Amino acid sequence: MLHTIIKENSYQDSVNLMLLTNRLSAMEGVNKISVMMGTPANLDIFKNTGLYTIELEEAKPNDMCIVVHADSEETVGRVLDELDSFLKNQAVSSSAKEFETVRTWDRAMKTLSGANVAIISVPGQYAAEEAEKALNNGLHAFLFSDNVSIEDELRLKKLAHEKGLLVMGPDCGTGIASGIPLAFANVVTEGNIGIVGASGTGIQEVTTIIDRLGGGVSHAIGTGGRDLSNSIGAITMMDSIRALENHSGTKVITIISKQPAKEVRNQVVELLRSVSKPVVALFMEEKPAEQEGHVIYAGTLEETAVLSVQLANGNELTGLISENSTSLPAVELKAKQTAIKGLFSGGTLAAEAAMFISEALGLRGLIHEEGYLLKVNGHEVIDLGDDKYTQGKPHPMIDPETRIQFIQEAAKDEGTAIILLDVVLGYGSHDDMAGALLPAIVAAQDEAAASGRNLYFVATVCGTEKDPQDYQEQKTKLESAGVIVRESNVQAIKTTLKLLNIEVPGTKRAFHPVGALENKESLLVSEQISKLVNEKPAIVNVGLKKFTQAVTNHGGQVVQFDWRPTAGGNERMRKILALLK
Known part of the structure; x- marks a missing residue:
């Protein structure tokens, strides 16, 4: 009833x-x-x-x-x-909060007079309106919200560019500003590598590997996944590159992007050629181009991080990480067990897995089907953060329920040999994702064993020792259930392929020293953008209260905008009021 x-x-x-x-x-x-x-x-x-x-x-x-x-x-x-x-x-x-709560923009600006960034995480139909208010108040907009139209995105980014501001997003999941984690972000050491990424978990994977390699990050600026489309034209990425070029604390500029539009990619590369700092660029879904002087192209997220650290330290460029855990366990599989099931909470990590597996299988790029990045011959790679799986449900980085269901389904499939997982740590993510997944992993192994099969799990933990979750404990919990844990997403993918005796695509390439760079004419930026990269941000948080925790924990200033839908959510009245203003 x-x-x-x-x-x-x-x-x-x-x-x-x-x-x-x-x-x-x-x-x-x-x-x-x-x-x-x-x-x-x-x-x-x-x-x-x-x-x-x-x-x-x-x-x-x-x-x-x-x-x-x-x-x-x-x-x-x-x-x-x-x-x-x-x-x-x-x-x-x-x-018991460590910040003030307000209900209007006027009050927010008076309460935090030095505010220069708004984090916006309201429902998508209201997000563009709130972002425009932020811009008109002189604030950079960090648009965590998704379901913002491409037309609104273009309008907002043009307005921001005219005002000397940045719109980070929409659907911008992560960022780091002068050591302050923004939204779903990891805690990494501050340093001299500046990152601009049209990719949320791509930024998280690269920044965490940089941290574990002993490097540090000055800024990580998210642009939103559509920024490098023909419709938008990389407005945020280009302004962010100029910002890092003018930031004295940034010695290396690192670019991460899902597959860009060709003309837009060329515009971005032309700008990168004109900066006076060494550059590492990763354009997903394309083979890395040959090194162009100080612009070095990476092939994987891991290689992006490694090259960035090597450049920052002035070391020889190899693009290789020390793979000290490459020994493979002996596996026993039935003849039918040939399939990989990639169940990812991170969209970019899923895309990297799908591309790598596709290449290893001799396929031409990704094979898309609704809800899948790859689905062929029993192999499946799924981004469980896709809108298809999150309608009315929390993101899989927050809640394990959807992934548990997929683990159960994969275990029942007699063709499943290996289940490939990511566990993404950091602010915003589940407090103990490994622990939450563990019962499902053990149950899946037991179910397979009951039918005379072995089922193997391979995973990577995207995080650092400084994250709110216990990084080592997360790895230990997984390993206690027999999960093979690797230090990066691509290492987990390679391990999975090797266990199935599938040849791993070659990634080793030759690099040459960058050498001394000329002091080229500065690419000018606005006073507001200069302040953003040279000072700790002061933030108006419009929406999810949990985003204040990372800011206050790391010495940032924040005021919480206790947002409610205008006119009680009456759409017609809201539009009339917006016009009257």
């Missing part, structure tokens, strides 16, 4: 509600439950999941809606008690 509870004017951000849903769904007697705000889009999700009730017709966008399928009123009562406890805990945690 379906039971509906509506908490009027009880706005909570979507991540909190998704986590609350998971918490309530684990309660005994709860068959199915969903907790969402009463927006039109969310009401459609209720309908699509079979949880829509007539009571929801009265719900408003600022109302919290809970629909629970349970067999008894007693269970519903326990759900209500747990819900009330959650809301009280939210109130307590907010009162």
Whole structure:
């Protein structure tokens, strides 16, 4: 039986509600439950999941809606008690904050008079409007929100460029500004390598390897995945390259991008040729070009990090990392067991795996099917952070549920030989993802053994010793269940291929010394961009409160904008009010 509870004017951000849903769904007697705000889009999700009730017709966008399928009123009562406890805990945690909370832009700017960055993590339909307000207040916009139209992205980035500001995003998952982790970011040593990336987990993989190699990062600027498209023209990437060129603390500029539009790529490369610092550039889904003087092209995320550190230290360029854990265990597989199942929480890590496996199998690039980056001959590589898998659910870096389901399905497939995983640490991610996945891994191995098969897991942990999670403990937990853990994504991929006796594509290339570079004419940047790269950021956090933790923990200034939908979420009234302003 379906039971509906509506908490009027009880706005909570979507991540909190998704986590609350998971918490309530684990309660005994709860068959199915969903907790969402009463927006039109969310009401459609209720309908699509079979949880829509007539009571929801009265719900408003600022109302919290809970629909629970349970067999008894007693269970519903326990759900209500747990819900009330959650809301009280939210109130307590907010009162114990190390930052002020405001409700308007005017108040935010008065409370933190030196603010220069806004982190925006509101629902996509409101994100462009809030980003424009940030720009008009003289703030750089870090747009964590996704589902922003390409037209809005172009408009915002043009406006930012005219104002001497940056729009990082939309769908910008990570960043580092003068040692301050932004959004889903790892804690890495400060140093002299500056990174610009149209790739979230690509930035995380490169920065964490740099840290583990003893290097450091000055800045990591995310651009959003569409920045190098023909529609946008790399506006943010080009302005960010100019920013790092003018930053005295940056000695090496590192570029990471998913497959760019050809003309845009050429524009970016032309700019890179004109900077006075050595450059490492990785353009995913293409073979690395030959070195062009001080511009060095990498083939993998790991090689990108290694070359950056070698340049920063003035060492000989090899692009090779010391692979001190290359011994392979003996594996016993049935004749049918030939397939790799790559179940990734990081989109760029999934793309790297799909490309590498595709090349090893002699295929021509990625083979896309809805929800898959690679699906051929039983091999599958999936980005579980894709919109297909996250509608109404937390991202797989936060919540293991979706990946656990895929592990269970892969274990039942008699053709599965190896399950390939990533575990991404850092702020925003699950407190103990290895521990959360462990029961599913053990159960999958036991299920395979019961049917006379061996099932192998290979994983990489993307993180550093300074991350909120215990990096070594995460590795140890995985290894305790027999998981083969490697130091990078590409090493995990190579290990997986070798275990199946599939020839690993060659990656070794020749490099030549960069030598002394000319002091070329400076590529000018605005005063606002210069301040961004030369000072600690002062941040207005619009949306997810959890993003304040990283800022305050690392000595940054932040004010929390306790955002609510304008006009109570009434779309027509919101547009009228926007026009009146």
